[in-house]
Amino acid sequence: MLVVHVHARVRAERLPDFLAATQVNAKASLTEPGVLRFDVLQDQADPAHVVLVEVYRDDDASAAHKLTPHYATWRDTVAEMMAEPRASTKFSVVFPAASEGWAAPAP
Secondary structure, eight states, X not given: OEEEEEEEEBOGGGHHHHHHHHHHHHHXXXXXXXXXXXXXXXXXXXXXXXXXXXXXXXXXXXXXHTTSHHHHHHHHHHGGGBSSOOEEEEEEOOSSOSGXXXXXXXX
């Protein structure tokens, strides 16, 4: 499994639009066969800091996600909403090791 944390710093005046577009992308992502979770988290101390927690079955599923129409729409829609470029970190799962421990129900 692969877990990706994507950190986004959003222009404050565009935050509602960013969150709306990101929720659409997250819900669509959960319908992909290789996506186990897709969480959208907002920093309580800094609301313009949003973290996406993406859990994939494997690297191929992560690559396939980037080829979906909903990802392309999201990427292009939010590009001008960013205060700075997105940053991501990839993690290997230690626990829970079974994918069932990460699976979220599709919307």
